[in-house]
Amino acid sequence: MSFIADQQTLEDLNLLGKYKQHSIFSLFNTVKTAGAEKLLMEMFRMPLTDPEAINRRSAIFRYFQSRQLPFPFSxxxxxxxxxxxxxxxxxxxxxxxxxxxxxxxxxxxxxxxxxxxxxxxxxxxxxxxxxxxxxxxxxxxxxxxxxxxxxxxxxxxxxxxxxxxxxxxxxxxxxxxxxxxxxxxxxxxxxxxxxxxxxxxxxxxxxxxxxxxxxEKGFCYANAFPKEAGILKAAALRHPGIKRAVGNPVFFNHGNNMIFLTGANMAGKSTFMKALAINVYLAHMGFPVAADNMAFSVKDGIYTSINVPDNLNLGYSHFYAEVLRVKKVAEEVSSGKSLVVIFDELFKGTNVKDAYDATLAVTTAFSEYEECLFIISTHIIEAGEVLQERNNIQMLYLPTLMQNNIPAYTYQLQPGISGDRHGMMIIEKEGILELLR
Missing domain, CATH: 1.20.120 (Four Helix Bundle (Hemerythrin (Met), subunit A))
Structure with missing residues (x-):
């Protein structure tokens, strides 16, 4: 079975595209020959699901990294x-x-x-x-x-x-x-x-x-394990396309299969989630990953919901587009597939009450599927206060530090639920209200 990553996921993670700015493909496209570039694109389009094949390919990369050879042809x-x-x-x-x-x-x-x-x-x-x-x-x-x-x-x-x-x-x-x-x-x-x-x-x-x-980048090679092991762990996992990116530890298993992520805007939630999904994708290719070390059980695929657009041609509002995306993922999860699922700010297209109820219900339902790994971010911290009673959900947040009334961000995960509410402070700092008076 081939590894699943639909078009929405590929776009969310900016994985493909020779000429697409900051794409992960363009990061790795340092080959000299057109034939090698074609092979690179094939590998990007077809990640592996066999742990032996993954480990064999990564072992080849390890060998050539140890040799430090140039390719002496044009x-x-x-x-x-x-x-x-x-x-x-x-x-x-x-x-x-x-x-x-x-x-x-x-x-x-x-x-x-x-x-x-x-x-x-x-x-x-x-x-x-x-x-x-x-x-x-x-x-x-x-x-x-x-x-x-x-x-x-x-x-x-x-x-x-x-x-x-x-x-x-x-x-x-x-x-x-x-x-x-x-x-x-x-x-x-x-x-x-x-x-x-x-x-x-x-x-x-x-x-x-x-x-x-x-x-050159200080990447490592992930060790692949059979699906049944149900693990994903990494040290100093970071976004491969960001220079001097801050790394974070990650740990999942069958009994600890979800991260409920909170934090202020600009604290780094989306970047962390993209970093994890991109590195999982690269790991299934047998490629180097941006981490100090990483081990994972193979999955059937990745689904993300980060930049879900509305669809004016079909008459879809942003909220309805979100609902359809959640429905698609629910169909895949409930069919028995073992997936990595990323939801960035569930139901941000509706009112706060509906967003709270929907986030709580959907997160609870997804958390029951222990073969899958989830990261769900939200500003609805009240939902987190209820969900933290569940043993399989990790409550993590990215903090904001105030320095002379100016927000600063560590990009380092902390256990717990964010209490940061600095929106009005930032609005006042930018002088918006003074402009309108």
Whole structure:
């Protein structure tokens, strides 16, 4: 089963988008080749739900982070060889020789550039094959890592005796017959094997780039456990896209499956919830996470409700859009799925009395589903005073400190329910009432 994260969740967490400002994808997109970028996008779109597969991928990243390697090739080099090999050659050597002969004749008679372009592409391909052989021979000396089998397969292909002559081609030049021989070898006899090598190098680009980013950012790798373990714990968990972000501890299990979060506006509630959801998503990808350490049981997916818009075309008010979102999540939770659920300020689109009643009822109902993990934030602190009697709900808040009547924020979680009511103080500080007098 594939990991669930619907469009609303992807938008709330700003996960995807090559050109989207501050997206998590763009943070990790430090690869050099277009092929690696395509693989990166596939991994972002398809998080894993098998703990063994997750741990194997994270182990590969750990290995390359320990090696601290550069990826010594450019996108132009691999785009050229990819294009060259993807264009199938003739089935027989003689067919290739005749085709090249025609190109050469046309080049001499009507100044057609196809023969010269083929020659240049072949030279570029041979050089990259030789350089790749040197790189992978050095890299594959270490056999104690989970990517070794793929490296060994690529090494065997590149060290095929049929490719040996390519190492000395510059000494003898590229005659028409040599070009035909090499074209037939590369585009026909060994095409499938060499395309496999290219895919291995795209993976190398991705693993090396992401591992180097993890070392630079001080990220760690989460340990994945089977769903039945029912845990999620982390130290100094923080938002991966924020420089010098404040970290917080997190702990969930079956008997402690909900956080009821309070705090003033600007205290950091939304950022904390996004940080947790983003890191859970990255952990299911086997990617580095922004924490000092992290362990988690695999989940079926994530649902968030952070920036739910109204829908004027369908006649939905903001409140009704919120209700529909809660209904969608309730359907998924009640179907037996094991989910991480984030609700940022439930029912803020209605009056205080309805918001209180709805927050209390919905939070109580969701808390019964111990296979799921929830964070629910609200300004309705009165609901928290009732809910704190439930043993499986953690009451946490983000404090506001007043310094000379100016609010300051620690962004550090504290046990309990916030009593901060500084809204009017901030309004007065900004001089709004004086402007209106």
């Amino acid at each position: 996108n132009e080099q691999f785009s050229a060889i990819d294009d060259y090999l993807s264009d199938s050659g003739g089935k027989y050597y003689l067919t290739v020789l005749l085709a090249l002969g025609r190109k050469k004749l046309l080049g001499a008679v009507v100044r057609d550039e196809k023969y010269q372009n083929t020659r240049i592409s072949l030279q570029q391909t041979i050089k990259l094959i030789n350089d790749s052989k040197i790189f992978i021979n050095e890299l594959s000396n270490d056999n104690d890592h989970p990517f070794y089998d793929e490296l060994l397969a690529a090494k065997k292909i590149l060290n095929n005796p049929d490719l040996g002559e390519l190492e000395t081609w510059q000494n003898s030049g590229l005659s028409l017959m040599k070009m035909a021989k090499y074209e037939h070898l590369l585009k026909r006899k060994m095409q499938a094997d060499l395309l496999l090598v290219i895919q291995t190098f795209y993976k190398l680009d991705l693993y090396i780039s992401v591992a180097n980013l993890a070392r």
